[in-house]
Amino acid sequence: MSARNPLDVAAIVGSLRRESYTRRLVEGLARLTGDSMRIEIVEIRELGLYNQDDEEFPSPAWVAFRSRIKRADGVLFATPEYNRSMPACIKNAVDVGSRPRTESVWKGRPAAVISASPGTLGGFGANHQLRQALVGVGAPTMQAPEAYISGSNALFDAGGEFVNAATRELCERFVRSFETWVRQFADP
Ligand SMILES: Cc1cc2nc3c(=O)[nH]c(=O)nc-3n(C[C@H](O)[C@H](O)[C@H](O)COP(=O)(O)O)c2cc1C
Numbered sequence: 001m002s003a004r005n006p007l008d009v010a011a012i013v014g015s016l017r018r019e020s021y022t023r024r025l026v027e028g029l030a031r032l033t034g035d036s037m038r039i040e041i042v043e044i045r046e047l048g049l050y051n052q053d054d055e056e057f058p059s060p061a062w063v064a065f066r067s068r069i070k071r072a073d074g075v076l077f078a079t080p081e082y083n084r085s086m087p088a089c090i091k092n093a094v095d096v097g098s099r100p101r102t103e104s105v106w107k108g109r110p111a112a113v114i115s116a117s118p119g120t121l122g123g124f125g126a127n128h129q130l131r132q133a134l135v136g137v138g139a140p141t142m143q144a145p146e147a148y149i150s151g152s153n154a155l156f157d158a159g160g161e162f163v164n165a166a167t168r169e170l171c172e173r174f175v176r177s178f179e180t181w182v183r184q185f186a187d188p
Contacts, residue, residue: 007037007182010072014079014090014126016045021152022080022116025171028156029076029114032172037179039076042068050095062096069097069105074182075139077113080152081126091133098137106137110185112178114147116155122148142181147174 011030015022023041030039046061054062069075079086097105113130115123127148134141147170149155155162162168 004073004186006033006035007073007179007186008071009037009039009074009076009178009182010042010069011039011076011078012042012044012090012093014077014087014130016089020080021118021155022078025114025116025149025152025155026076026078028160028162029078029171029175031160032168032175033179037175037182039175044089044093047089047092047096050092050099052099055099065093066097066103066105069109072109073186074110074112074178075106076178077111077130077134079113079115079123079126079130081115081117081121081123084125086126086130086133090130094130094133094137104137106134106139108185109139110142110182111139112142112174112181114149114174116149116152118151118153120150122150122152124148140185142178145170145173145177147171 011026013020013023013026026041033039047065048059079090111134113127115127117123131141155167157163
């Protein structure tokens, strides 16, 4: 990977919902980055469920997704929580990117996980299940700051500003730390 300026960060959102709070959170994070990093949401709704039988002739959606991630300097995973786990769509994206095994798009690619929930636990369970999968696919994943964002349904005011100063401060620290993390893995 070569260090681009700005760094190119692909964001994967684990919700397909039109009014997704998690997606809004990622858009909020993107507004916090300086000129040195760009966060772009990579869509996963068209991927279709992973099926090994389809590897011989992978769908255009799989090919496009894999090549988009391979171009990225880093990957930001943002997940809500479904039944104390990560939603199927984001695990599916991890699976699609992980094959063919020798060409996994995740191996060595710096990543970070942020989770969000309208409830108080901030998607802790989903966050750690996703981290477990990222260990399995060899994506070096930022350890700190951990980010479990509660109250995801009420993060922003009408102007798109964080309502809560402490949440904003955590999110700022998160994106700054992620930039430092990604640069460690990029060629000079
Ligand atoms: C099938 C399903 C299971 C859910 N399970 C959890 C859960 O385990 N923990 C939690 O905090 N919220 C849970 N929720 C509520 C979600 O956090 C909430 O719907 C949230 O808005 C989803 O994220 P999004 O706004 O980005 O789509 C669940 C929602 C659905 C639809």
